[in-house]
Amino acid sequence: MCRDNVMEMPIVFLLLHLFLIFTAHAVNPGCECLLFSATYGKDYGSFSSPDYPHPYQDNINCLLYTFIASRDEIIEITFKDFDVQKSHLDCERGDFLKLFLHLERPEVNEYTPWSGLLCGGFTDIPHVLYSSGPGLVLEFHTDRKTSNASGFLGHFRFIDRRMFQTDGQKLPGTMCDHQFISSNYSLTHGRFYSPRYPSSYPKNIKCAYRFRGRLKERIRIVFEEVTLQKGDL
Template identity: 30%
Template sequence: MCRNFVILLFFHICGCKELFDFRDKNKGSNCDVVFLSDSVKNGTITSPLYPSPYPARTICRYEFQGRGKERVQTIFQEFNLYHPRDDNRECDNQDTLIAFVQIEGRMEKIDTFCGSTLPRPVMSNGPRLKLEFHAVYGSRYSRGFKATFSFIQNFGIKVGVQLPDYPCAFVFNSNETRSGHFYSPNYPGFYPRDTECYYFFHGNQGEKIHLHFNYFDVEGVFPCEAKSASDYVEFSNFVSQDRKYERHCGQLGEFDIESDRRFFRVTFKSNDRLDGTGFNATYQFLDKVESFTTRSELTNETAVLKDIDGFITILFFLMIKLIR
């Protein structure tokens, strides 16, 4: 008879409002939880009954509501959902976790996770994020998921010095460090939509800045313009736009960019449509008398030297024959 009762438990702990409806394990369960940044800045979310297997026929909604410039970032520690087929990349007919962000006043799906592959970090494009857990099947071998969440204003970028007057801007100064790395928001996860970030590099007198991009995946089609709905990365020797450098977008191999003087600006811009995993790059402040040689340049120089050596050798033998 107890199985016919619906047990409602309301919690007001750590700024979250939770509603759990756990019935018989064989009949499934529903749960909803809302996290408000006014009361909690970070915490942990899990699937029902974690680390025990979650029940079938379960729908859980995890909603995050920040304020102002805050973004919501979730980082997964464990992810193991029931998946009958390993080759189903579309997550059809499987237990799933779906991420939604707010775009033009409505919540839109940006990604779906399933199987046992650990998802990359997820970041909202504004102060709101929603995760929906749909457990159709469940299994005694599927533990579910565990993730941490944070309301942040640094876009997941933990290098450089953030400028408070910009929504997203970071300064790298030669007086503090001569070399280091920088990356797109939420890297290595998908970067958030509707986001513009600046990276300012300030060298000393007589210095220039060399950048090497180890990884680059920014959604777009060359020449990376608005008419093709492209996200892009842009470079400039000035605070304003510089016509010397073309915009970069798409999936690119490793490449290098160098400034003309001691100041350099990198701009990352995403729109409200598609997204990518962004970029990961290194920077180095160099004296202008220094020359940074890439691997390709070394290969070319070596080839030229070999050609010169071959020419000198041939010329030497010709002179010997003439003398004889």
């Protein structure tokens, strides 16, 4: 069970011992959970590592930052500061922040696939992250080695996911193929997105976007943003 929390972070972590243990759907029964489900009229809410900006504790077994949006929203995470001790290049051991970006429900367990691991300094990480659905979880671990690292500070906000809907028609029987056909009843312009945009796209996919204009029409395509992982075409 998580306890809702969007209080000022220094107060939060002074009261951290009051939070309930997240046993029902946690990665392990020892996880503690902070729940963020509203910004209470502000443009964004804040979250941070324990004791920030002072060095965080060692031997944090599992601290979950759980963000819950409404059904038609996604979550935007913006890191304002990040300093997590880096013991290994792949961040799989030592101190790290594990990302769960693609959740339909704000729940994780030991079988939930994670999206990435973060450690190191501010220049080592992506500064902005997006969920693909209404749930996002950050899982914080530290080892037994004492560190002078200050941890992290971030902002979160909820965004209407309908802003990123492709205007074309999805072809039946396909995962992500779309067609755009000009007619008297269609818009003269529109938008198209890769799957899960603005979050990271899935692995091993192939999407086709087919555009068909009418006689004497030409099609103009403008890419506003293209970010592809090395090896993807």
